[in-house]
Amino acid sequence: MPGSRKSKKKRGQEAAPPVLVARVNEQVALEVYANGKVGTYVDGYAFEIGMISPGSVKRAQGLSEGLPVGSFSPARKPVDREIEALARHLARRGLLEYGLAPPGGDTVVAIEPQIPDYWPQIAKLGNADIVVLSRFAYLRRRGSDLVLESPRSPALFRIADPRIAAALAALTAPQKVSKLRQEKDFVGLALLGLLVDCEILFKAKPKSDGLRPDEGDENLVVWDFHDLLFHTRSTEGRQANLLGGRFPYVGKIAPPPAVRAPWGGTAIDLQGFAGGAASPLAALLRARRSVRDFDEAKPITLAELARFLDAAARVQSKWTTPFDFGDGTVGPDLNYTSRPYPSAGSAYELELYLTVNACEGLARGLYHYDADRHALVPIEARAPELEAQLAAASFAMDTPGLPQILITIAARFNRIAWKYSALAYSLVLKDVGVLLQTLYLAATDVGLGGCAIGTSNIDLFAKMTGQPFHVEGPVGQFALGRGAPEGLGELPAGHR
Numbered sequence: 001m002p003g004s005r006k007s008k009k010k011r012g013q014e015a016a017p018p019v020l021v022a023r024v025n026e027q028v029a030l031e032v033y034a035n036g037k038v039g040t041y042v043d044g045y046a047f048e049i050g051m052i053s054p055g056s057v058k059r060a061q062g063l064s065e066g067l068p069v070g071s072f073s074p075a076r077k078p079v080d081r082e083i084e085a086l087a088r089h090l091a092r093r094g095l096l097e098y099g100l101a102p103p104g105g106d107t108v109v110a111i112e113p114q115i116p117d118y119w120p121q122i123a124k125l126g127n128a129d130i131v132v133l134s135r136f137a138y139l140r141r142r143g144s145d146l147v148l149e150s151p152r153s154p155a156l157f158r159i160a161d162p163r164i165a166a167a168l169a170a171l172t173a174p175q176k177v178s179k180l181r182q183e184k185d186f187v188g189l190a191l192l193g194l195l196v197d198c199e200i201l202f203k204a205k206p207k208s209d210g211l212r213p214d215e216g217d218e219n220l221v222v223w224d225f226h227d228l229l230f231h232t233r234s235t236e237g238r239q240a241n242l243l244g245g246r247f248p249y250v251g252k253i254a255p256p257p258a259v260r261a262p263w264g265g266t267a268i269d270l271q272g273f274a275g276g277a278a279s280p281l282a283a284l285l286r287a288r289r290s291v292r293d294f295d296e297a298k299p300i301t302l303a304e305l306a307r308f309l310d311a312a313a314r315v316q317s318k319w320t321t322p323f324d325f326g327d328g329t330v331g332p333d334l335n336y337t338s339r340p341y342p343s344a345g346s347a348y349e350l351e352l353y354l355t356v357n358a359c360e361g362l363a364r365g366l367y368h369y370d371a372d373r374h375a376l377v378p379i380e381a382r383a384p385e386l387e388a389q390l391a392a393a394s395f396a397m398d399t400p401g402l403p404q405i406l407i408t409i410a411a412r413f414n415r416i417a418w419k420y421s422a423l424a425y426s427l428v429l430k431d432v433g434v435l436l437q438t439l440y441l442a443a444t445d446v447g448l449g450g451c452a453i454g455t456s457n458i459d460l461f462a463k464m465t466g467q468p469f470h471v472e473g474p475v476g477q478f479a480l481g482r483g484a485p486e487g488l489g490e491l492p493a494g495h496r
């Protein structure tokens with residue numbers, strides 16, 4: 001019991017190390033039957049997991065209350081291997097969490113994975129190591145819990161003991177592990193190692209102040225805290241929260257109106273000014289609409305794709321200008337391009353990646369659009385990842401078929417953050433908006449159909465391209481193809 005005489009610990013005397021246990025999370029009921037059949041109930045739905053040998057049933061049942069991770073991983077016996085495989089399977093489905101508890105005591109820290117691949121690893125720390133909190137780490141209240149998170153971390157830490165929160169607060173400055181171990185409320189090497197593995201703490205170099213330039217490479221240095229948090233929280237792949245149009249306030253708040261209530265002043269009627277034939281631009285704007293179903297019998301052709309990309313995204317000119325410090329001195333040369341759509345500061349940080357499902361004249365696969373050379377460059381990506389990306393797009397559009405081409409708009413964050421820092425991510429999203437409209441109009445003009453997609457999976461894209469999520473990653477998507485015959489609607493003359 002905290003504060004009892006028994007638990008009082010003298011300075012410099014470490015308590016017994018806490019045990020790391022794995023267990024199914026609160027939303028899950030695990031069923032392991034005597035014949036070895038394993039299933040789960042989540043939100044009232046039953047899911048089959050598979051079979052284990054009858055000899056492993058009792059241990060597998062332990063995953064309901066918590067099994068020490070060290071008792072089965074790394075596996076020493078065949079039964080350990082079976083339990084580890086089951087635990088990893090449950091983990092990949094987001095059904096497992098972990099807890100740190102002193103032997104025989106209550107959990108002091110629970111670990112909630114945020115990505116399916118998370119598996120707790122305790123980074124090795126020696127007495128000479130120096131650790132410090134990442135500038136991206138934060139503690140906040142979630143319901144009645146205190147949680148420690150970071151947009152860099154693949155897991156979230158629920159802190160049940162306030163003394164641990166207080167001890168972590170002391171890590172805002174670099175601390176030597178040997179010194180920390182002397183503290184009365186030392187959090188333990190296991191927790192420090194887990195936090196280092198999750199990049200919530202990082203090992204600092206001797207004499208370092210642990211500030212921004214010391215954490216990560218230059219691609220990380222340019223990120224501000226709020227921007228990286230916004231990026232990881234408004235996309236899929238690196239957080240466990242559910243996203244999408246979930247209508248969480250139905251029945252609690254009245255639906256806001258589609259059109260704003262008019263202001264009280266006398267309105268000046270503009271309708272009398274309309275007249276004459278609609279300009280080609282006005283006609284194109286009116287013809288544009290979202291097309292979610294594509295013609296399976298008639299895929300888009302490579303020639304159409306080339307015209308579409310040329311109209312919407314090709315580099316039109318390039319120029320270089322020296323950086324001007326404003327006091328008569330100049331710095332490095334800065335390179336710029338112009339393209340058909342506007343971009344904050346002419347940064348043009350957005351790149352187009354094409355996941356091609358069906359295109360006449362172009363093999364299925366992932367390509368980067370080289371906007372300067374007006375060329376498509378293939379990127380080797382695994383088939384299941386291509387499928388997963390296309391299927392997620394269909395799901396977002398609530399349509400049974402796959403898009404013929406899925407365009408992922410990815411941002412080279414450092415290109416824009418190097419200049420704008422705190423504004424950078426908001427500018428990226430504004431740039432995505434104008435690019436999406438340009439893609440819509442170019443598709444309509446070429447006689448194709450398309451639809452913007454509001455979510456993207458930043459972890460999946462990182463796996464497909466090998467680019468870390470903070471270096472270059474998805475900020476928007478656009479499904480493209482030849483609309484299914486009934487989905488094309490009326491297009492004005494000249495726009496078929």
Ligand SMILES: Cc1cc2nc3c(=O)[nH]c(=O)nc-3n(C[C@H](O)[C@H](O)[C@H](O)COP(=O)(O)O)c2cc1C
Pocket residue numbers: 288289290291292396397398436451452453454455
């Ligand atoms: C930023 C943005 C995100 C969108 N995300 C989705 C999406 O995820 N799924 C979808 O079916 N439509 C999506 N849309 C399309 C809108 O639903 C569509 O533009 C809107 O219903 C108006 O219809 P219209 O485009 O045919 O005029 C998105 C549009 C925008 C601009």
